[in-house]
Amino acid sequence: MKINILVFFIFLTGYSQNITKKNIDVLIIGGSTSGTSAGITAARLGVKTLIIEETPWIGGMFTSQGVGACDGNNNLPSGIWNEFREALRNHYGGAEALETGWVSNTLFEPSVGNMLFNQMASKEKNLQIIHGFYVTNIVKVGNLVKGAIFKNDKNEILEVSAKVTIDATDIGESLKMAGADYRLGMDSKLETNEANAPLKSNEIVQDLTWVAILKDFGKNADKTIQKPSDYNPLNFKGSCVETVDNIKIDCDKMLTYGKLPNNKYMINWPTKGNDIYLNVVEMSREARNKELLKAKNYTLQFVYYIQHELGYKNLGLADDEFKSTDLLAYAPYYREGRRLKGVSFLTYNHVAEPYSQKEALYKTGISVGDYPVDHHHKQNPNAPDLGFPPVPSYSIPLGALIPDKINGFVVSDKAISVSNLINGSTRLQPVVLLTGQAAGTLAALAVNENKEVRNVSIRKVQQSLLDQKAYIIPLFDVKPTNPDFETIQKIAATGILKTKGESYKWANRTWFYPDATLTIQEFTEGLNQFNSKNKIVLKQDLLTEKQAAKILIKAGGNFKNKSKFSKSLITKKELAKLIEESLNPFEKEIDFSGNVK
Numbered sequence: 001m002k003i004n005i006l007v008f009f010i011f012l013t014g015y016s017q018n019i020t021k022k023n024i025d026v027l028i029i030g031g032s033t034s035g036t037s038a039g040i041t042a043a044r045l046g047v048k049t050l051i052i053e054e055t056p057w058i059g060g061m062f063t064s065q066g067v068g069a070c071d072g073n074n075n076l077p078s079g080i081w082n083e084f085r086e087a088l089r090n091h092y093g094g095a096e097a098l099e100t101g102w103v104s105n106t107l108f109e110p111s112v113g114n115m116l117f118n119q120m121a122s123k124e125k126n127l128q129i130i131h132g133f134y135v136t137n138i139v140k141v142g143n144l145v146k147g148a149i150f151k152n153d154k155n156e157i158l159e160v161s162a163k164v165t166i167d168a169t170d171i172g173e174s175l176k177m178a179g180a181d182y183r184l185g186m187d188s189k190l191e192t193n194e195a196n197a198p199l200k201s202n203e204i205v206q207d208l209t210w211v212a213i214l215k216d217f218g219k220n221a222d223k224t225i226q227k228p229s230d231y232n233p234l235n236f237k238g239s240c241v242e243t244v245d246n247i248k249i250d251c252d253k254m255l256t257y258g259k260l261p262n263n264k265y266m267i268n269w270p271t272k273g274n275d276i277y278l279n280v281v282e283m284s285r286e287a288r289n290k291e292l293l294k295a296k297n298y299t300l301q302f303v304y305y306i307q308h309e310l311g312y313k314n315l316g317l318a319d320d321e322f323k324s325t326d327l328l329a330y331a332p333y334y335r336e337g338r339r340l341k342g343v344s345f346l347t348y349n350h351v352a353e354p355y356s357q358k359e360a361l362y363k364t365g366i367s368v369g370d371y372p373v374d375h376h377h378k379q380n381p382n383a384p385d386l387g388f389p390p391v392p393s394y395s396i397p398l399g400a401l402i403p404d405k406i407n408g409f410v411v412s413d414k415a416i417s418v419s420n421l422i423n424g425s426t427r428l429q430p431v432v433l434l435t436g437q438a439a440g441t442l443a444a445l446a447v448n449e450n451k452e453v454r455n456v457s458i459r460k461v462q463q464s465l466l467d468q469k470a471y472i473i474p475l476f477d478v479k480p481t482n483p484d485f486e487t488i489q490k491i492a493a494t495g496i497l498k499t500k501g502e503s504y505k506w507a508n509r510t511w512f513y514p515d516a517t518l519t520i521q522e523f524t525e526g527l528n529q530f531n532s533k534n535k536i537v538l539k540q541d542l543l544t545e546k547q548a549a550k551i552l553i554k555a556g557g558n559f560k561n562k563s564k565f566s567k568s569l570i571t572k573k574e575l576a577k578l579i580e581e582s583l584n585p586f587e588k589e590i591d592f593s594g595n596v597k
Contacts, residue, residue: 024050026166027166030052032170032436036121053129070085074507078469081437183420185202185204197386205279209376210298343454346361346419348391348419366397401435413436474510545565557581
């Protein structure tokens with residue numbers, strides 16, 4: 001009996017030693033692309049923040065997943081994305097030093113990305129990062145999330161209590177644990193009204209990729225790896241024929257697609273390359289990890305094909321990037337997983353025609369993107385063809401980060417509340433980095449104001465982001481260096497002065513035309529949609545400064561000096577300043593559909 005009691009005591013003591021408890025303001029599940037930016041941002045805003053990341057690196061797609069080639073936002077130097085890009089340029093010696101491949105204007109070694117993110121994070125005294133743990137459960141009281149439980153491979157347990165919890169995982173790992181409603185796979189066009197969506201919904205997700213980084217070891221080197229199991233060269237035949245947009249190429253061109261600085265090559269090639277279809281989202285962690293071995297093996301097969309069949313024996317797996325046993329990226333590059341059912345639901349139509357939708361979601365924008373709707377489905381013959389529908393640049397609405405029913409919980413990365421179709425654009429790295437910045441901002445404001453996240457003012461979140469030099473409206477022609485940047489962003493976000501979207505190659509645009517004039521009718525239509533009490537004046541005369549002031553006073557505006565206005569035509573830039581001075585419409589609270597409260 002004494003022995004049994006002793007054993008039981010030792011067991012309890014050992015068990016209690018394996019549990020660590022922490023109390024924090026903001027908990028971030030996943031040091032992904034968005035998790036990293038959310039953590040840095042929340043800490044900067046003065047709240048105690050903890051990032052818990054399973055891999056050895058932070059930065060997600062950019063780093064631990066090996067995708068050191070930025071898709072999009074080259075002309076949208078917004079917030080923390082611009083900060084990170086400037087750090088890259090400083091490290092490598094200018095913007096041109098990052099233009100090593102043809103898929104992007106910004107390419108870099110993943111290890112450098114991780115180093116720079118860690119340098120940014122290390123400056124924040126309110127931020128702690130713990131590696132090696134994965135989430136096993138969400139702690140809830142009723143519908144309120146109170147934190148999460150984590151575990152590592154040593155069976156150590158970490159229990160974290162938090163005022164706000166952010167899921168920043170690539171596939172929405174904790175959504176199901178939190179009891180948050182979500183979508184998975186392709187939506188039916190009967191639900192979303194998107195012309196390119198399939199008629200019937202399905203659970204098909206995009207192909208994923210396990211990225212490899214190759215390095216040139218010199219023309220006489222032979223770095224050919226051992227032939228992987230199940231190798232079949234026919235799987236990769238045609239990889240050097242053409243790009244996804246049907247441009248003829250050769251094998252040198254294919255490899256320089258993702259050429260990185262220091263003679264390295266990102267292997268993340270969609271056409272007869274190392275994309276693979278594995279729908280692992282709903283699997284247990286153990287089953288998923290086993291299934292993902294197929295993705296690793298498929299990438300190694302493609303590497304062997306490049307070396308053995310194509311003759312690039314000098315290109316070997318980089319030995320100075322990942323310290324994994326196989327030298328591959330630390331984690332797979334997921335393009336899609338669970339997608340939250342949030343208080344807002346962004347579809348392709350909201351992006352393509354922002355002013356024609358029932359919900360003016362553009363008014364609630366918190367991160368911006370300009371990449372095309374890019375879906376990877378070549379490895380799944382059962383996937384419907386979604387085409388390549390054109391879009392302008394766009395804003396992601398704040399409500400896409402907030403669950404419909406669960407409190408104390410924010411969602412970022414690719415798991416936000418968007419349709420499957422538009423996820424083909426909102427999933428890209430710079431957009432996701434900015435979405436994380438917004439998630440961190442929302443969480444910090446909720447903590448600082450002691451409010452539930454859904455009750456934080458949308459305009460306060462947007463103002464904080466503007467203070468951080470981030471865009472809320474994706475304007476191509478008004479950069480943060482413009483002295484009127486903030487004013488124009490605010491007025492464009494009210495809808496009083498409209499923008500013009502344009503689908504343009506691989507870098508879509510939205511124009512404000514700050515030096516353009518507009519008609520009296522256009523101006524009064526903008527004021528009418530902001531407040532229906534403002535009458536529309538059906539005059540096509542170009543608006544003068546004096547007429548603008550008169551109309552604004554009639555709409556309730558107030559000027560300190562009413563005699564200063566001239567009869568000269570007024571530009572949109574100057575009109576934006578008059579609107580802000582007299583009406584200050586951005587200060588009026590809006591709901592998640594963009595309606596003034």
